[in-house]
Amino acid sequence: MAGLSCRVTVALLGALLLGAARLPRGTDASEIVLPPGSSITVLIKQGTPDLPAKPCYIVVSRRHLTVLFIKAGEKVVVTFTCQNPEKHFVLEIQKNIDCVSSSCPLGEIQLQPSISALPTLNRTFTWDVKGSKSMGLELQFSAPRLRQIGPGESCEDGVTHSISGHINTALVRIGTFCRNGTVSRIKMQEGVKVALHLPWFYHRNSSGFSIANHSSIKRLCVIESEFEGEGSATLMSANYPEGFPEDELMTWQFIVPAHLRASVSFLSFNVSNCEKKEERVEYYIPGSTTNPEVFKLEDKQPGNMAGNFNLSLQGCDQDAQSPGILRLQFQVLVQHPQNESNKTYVVDLSQERTMSLTIEPRPVKQSRKFVPGCFVCLESRTCSSNVTLTAGSKHKLSFLCDDLTRLWVNAEKTISCVDYRYCHRKTYPLQVPSDILQLPVQLHDFSWKLLVPKDRLSLVLVPAQKLQQHTHERACNTSFSYLVTSSAPSHDLYFGAFCPGGSVEQIQLKQNSSVTLRTFAPSFQQEASRQGLTVSFIPYFKEEGIFTVTPDTTSKVYLRTPNWDRGLPALSSVSWNISVPSDQVACLTFFKERTGVVCQSGRAFMIIQEQRSRAEAIFSLEEEVLPQPSFHRHNFWVNISNCSPASGKQLDLLFWVTLTPRTTDLPVVIIAVVGGGALLLFALGLIIYLVKKKKKKMNKGPAVGIYNGNINTHMPGQPKKFQKGRKDNESHVYAVIDDTMVYGHLLQDSNGSFLRPEVDTYRPFQGPMGDFPPSPPPICSRAPTAKLTTEEPPSCIPSESESEPYTFSHPNKGDTSNRDTDIPLLDTQEPVEPAE
Template identity: 25%
Template sequence: SGGREFTISPDQGTTINIIKSKASSCKVCKFYTYLRQCDNSLTLVTRTDVEFYCTTPEDIFKVEIVRKIGKTYYIMQSDVGFSNLLPFHRTFIWKIEADSQKSFQINFANTGLTQVAPSDSCINKQTYTLRVANILLGKFCSHGTIRSVTIRGHESFSLDLPAGQMLSRGQFNVSVVEKITTLAKISVTLEEGSLSSTLLTPNYPNSFPNNDLMEWYFQVPYNYRTAIKFLNLKQPTCLKDNVEVTYRNEGTSSQVVGLGDVQPEQKQGSFSLRLRNCQMDTRRPDGLSMKLTVTASPARVFLSFLQDTADMGIDNFKRKKTRDRRTGNTNKNNKPKEKEVSSCKIDLGFQNQLSLPYDDEFSYYLTIIHNMLSRCLNNASSILIICLLECCFQIQNFGLSNFNRTITWKFEADSQKSFQLNFANTGLTQIAPSDSCTNKQTYTLRVANILLGKFCSHGTIRSVTIRGHESFSLDLPAGQTLSRGQFNVSVVEKITTLAKISVTLEEGSLSSTLLTPNYPNSFPNNDLMEWYFQVPYNYKTAIKFLNLKQPTCLKDNAEVTYRNEGTSSQVVGLGDVQPEQKQGSFSLRLRNCQMDTRRPDGLSMNLTVTASPDTHLQTTLGVLAALVVSAAVVLMVVYIMMRFLVILIFCSFIMLLQSSYSLVMEVSVYNSGDTNIQTRLENFPEDCEDGIYSQIDETLIYSHFL
């Protein structure tokens, strides 16, 4: 007596274990129809009435809620249906068992996890535990840099909740992936706001499994470097082989180092770290265990200040030959003097470089160059230039906004690939080399040594694809604050043209002006350029060539090729009237001839492209619509007339039947006057007059006697 009673209803596929955690005489009992079974522990799989024979069973028993991950691959954190177990210490356990040829991956991308030592606890008192077979992979708290964990075999993922602690609702996705060869693979994402992480070897502080392999993958921004340190390191006594650490960057060969060596700094973004244990002498008490601290930071930046000279072509900035205010001497030292002012690494290519101090009597020009190779990209990823612009914000914090600056990104595509810069968020507008942008921030695109064009932000140009080497730069005058922004860069299939510029004409921006490469100088000799215009389908597009300069050709002629989507191409000469393009999007290819380079002339021009609604097409569509409506009306009238005719024929047929029926019903009877003859047919309604004789034909009265 004096016990507590519960009714516990496990979900399908859920097992509830009630386990005694302290020595006590208290028992837990479950009831059958006429029986009661009591013990120190209890396992429930169906709805069961339970009774504890003590007043405070939550102080003596703990509860495990075990669920198997089946065809629905997700872990749902929910204690719905178990509210009466809230006073107990509960452990939710999800058991996952992978196929022998597959592995499981648990995804924590929504919140992330942080690894803690087994003796530590989480702030919210909710601690996750991961086990691979019988090996403790680690204990974790919610929110952190760990984004996913992949395991190769059997795994249990559990969540400990102290008594009275409500379970936070949440979900972790579980997916089947290709089999891994390591014990497990933990993926960590280091990004702005969370650039460091601390991890522990499996079974920490006890030994890492004998002769086993563990992998950590670190996703790091491309222009960041990463430092790795091993703390609390305990090394085993090896009978065979040695413990080794293998680093592998994406697309590069691996680097193997020993545990006691200085761990190499990882550069240029993401990498993996593999820890392989040796065959240990298990008779010895020592083993392999350690903490890994991983910290990412922007690569180092060295900046130099380039004095502006007339032959550099920098507008509105002229160097005045005066004496240095601080030294009293004119600076004639041409040796590069570098000052570390930030932590982003930038290549320099200067000839005449000066260091601080600032001097109002001089105009300085600062060039920042960042190199990118196609091996840094693949078809499924892109480089976010906003990460590089962050360097510029850091630079400005050192007062460098007083300098004229050019930020340059250099791209070098693989021989079988091309680069594409995407400006879809804002678009660009092309301007003449002598013009400037309203906001004073001018973008420049070069393909190899060819000026593809100068551009201002906001416009109809959505992307540019180049076939080889490219540089994309942004000029900022002194005192101009850099606008934050982002352009995606991706690797695409190789193009055959010098470049391909994609333009979108739509409502509100139905015209665009473009220039040939190297304008106003000549388009490259015997080369090919493409523009693609995305236009609404029911619009027509007019193309005009202004300021046209034609070359002297030694071979072939300069020509323009138009191609509409799904139609054959149309080739015209430069001097011909350019054909109006109808029915939407099209491409324009300009092919230069083999020029006589001894002549000063060449090929250059402005292209003005204007789209407008195709009124002829609209009229045609209107006429077609009217014809369709008329045809529909005619068909409706014919349908109504045919229906009326059918009804008319049917009614005539019914009337004919009624007429025949009335002839049969007209009967002549002779009455001498002694007999009462009924003149109505039986069973006819009272209001029916069809049974009354209308006449008697006396010639037929006695015909039956003949």
């Protein structure tokens, strides 16, 4: 019986223990005791999480509450109805300390009540210390020191210190701080309020700071930042990002080891509208004979400073109607002195008028590891992470940087033409000045902005060495390239990247353009002699750009339309003038069969024109297949004109040109010679037969079409072609008789004199094409190919064929049978292209 009773007791005890284990943690009771006269209050209130599915309450003496306020001298036992109350409630403990009517509790500040006696909630301890206006209070922070954070930032461990000061009845926020920084002390005037936020899972019983009485500091506050080695600190003015209090003074004291150097750079700032005084920063620098050194906020700040120094921010009396905002965020970088800080470089821009130069950090990935800063110093004292040098002055530079490859140089120069009469045919070199090349920092970009009068002049770029266009098929592998862009009101046109060692002899640009020399490797310093480009102002033309290309006999020449990634702009036209050496044959090949462009309005065309024969092949880029590889023995044009393409259907073309030596086949030459001779003999026989036949007809009737022998047609210095007299040969008889000769009597005027029609000879153009590319065909043209000339505008009406006969008519005024002439028989055949 006793054994059975023992087993029942054990079972009941186990059930009770199991039930206790299964009870929610929130039901654990916390006894909060606040001693009388401690000036401590405790507030438990709801936080701001999402509303739970089941509400949670504070339980005190069987009452369910959502807010609990405990005053000094009270004792309260607190539980919660939910398992995780830290998700629903926060705990605020505030202690008021009066240092005016009673003595201050100096020394280290302890947490009261103890953490172990408080519920497991997110806790905020606040100490509000009241002092007199002539009294200074000092907060000392033990290691690890504090690091100031800006709006929106948070601390990794969730532990933060928020510090504010008093100005009369107003509260001024000094800043929010995390642990592991450089701030070791903060001195306040009149009073201070410190709030320590601890997350619910963080357990500690010390506040991490102590309070000491201090003499008056006669300013809003003093923040001491102490460096033990290399590092950086980012600090902000009071009330940041809101405005700094009006006409106040705030100071930062920096303690720097003697073997290190400090530099200050302003990250961001704003100035207010001052009615009296002036906003400024003041430095007290060891060894300076001009302390305090005064700077404006927009000035470059001191760098390469040895030893401790102070920085103060002074406000002003603001305009009551429009006060504005004074705020400052800055960084102090402490590092070992650099070797470059003792070298001075001179950049002389005194003769320049439109040039500027900027030295700045190149973009890098952010790292938590400390990275020494790179600063550029003017006159060895005013240092900044980026410096802009303006035209008209001579500048002396030094560098405070452990690795100068982390900096680069960007420069810009403007070349403009205001009076087109003065600029016409003017040439300007596009060269990087030697002062920039001698800097120990890599040049990234040097841009020339080229401005021309609208519709008056255009531009031509001529390189010292022929250029290669960068494409995926043949990429530039040089240390620099030229990026060519033109600008128009409706669009910017990127012509591409070009590097030395290609086939492009010149680039003509219609309008305002920009040429940027961009480097890709430090080796540019050694290859700088290869850079050389000149720009000239030439007569205006209407195409967006014209490329002059002389292909290399040893490799392909890849060319592509501008705006490769976005497509050629609407209603724009670009041409390539491609030269072919006399002993070579050029093969033109396109990368794809179709362009894929879809026109919303207008037509997209490509014209391929032989410059010698002037034969044009016209292709509709919207409808037709691009031509198969074609061979050209003479210089030729490639012109591409865009329509207004539909959205998402852009025009971009890639093509290439290759050269191969010309070959002559001996049997072909023999056949051509024999065939040509036979054809010539047949033509002469036919002409003689026709002349004799016409002569017989003329003898039967009146003379028609007889040449007027009264005119002396003998050309000086020309030997006679015909030794017989005119009456003994038939050279004066025309092979073709026009109707105006037969009906010449109808051309008589009222006085009986003859009206003389114009006399001319058709002479097809046999010379070079010239500098002008082919014009696009008319919109109504639908044929894939056509014969056009640049001397006659294209028309939708078919023109006369070149094979049609040209006739001449001269009224007869007398007997010409006894006259001689030295003019040979007129040949009505088309000219034959000279043999290759």
